[in-house]
Amino acid sequence: MIRPQWQWRLEDAEGTPVPGTASPVFTIQYDAEQWLGEHWRTLARGGAVSARLMHDGAQATATIPLPAQD
Known part of the structure; x- marks a missing residue:
């Protein structure tokens, strides 16, 4: 049985994946x-923004959106 895979793509302001912020894969x-x-x-x-x-x-x-923290 193939399980569904859910994963977050975390991006910077230019829409590029942010290095070092990989999301786990969820079912x-x-x-x-x-x-x-x-x-x-x-x-x-x-x-990540x-x-x-x-x-x-x-x-x-x-x-x-991921708002910046002060």
Whole structure:
């Protein structure tokens, strides 16, 4: 059985993937969303300005902005 794969694509202001901020691969969308909710501040500090949830390689949701932290 092939399991669905959910993964975040984390991008900088130019839309380029941010090195060193790879998302784990999830089999359930809820788990992927929960992970982003727990880690977005760290990801934003690492240079990510947006996140796109990918499902088996295709974008599954709208792009989510990751606001900079002061």
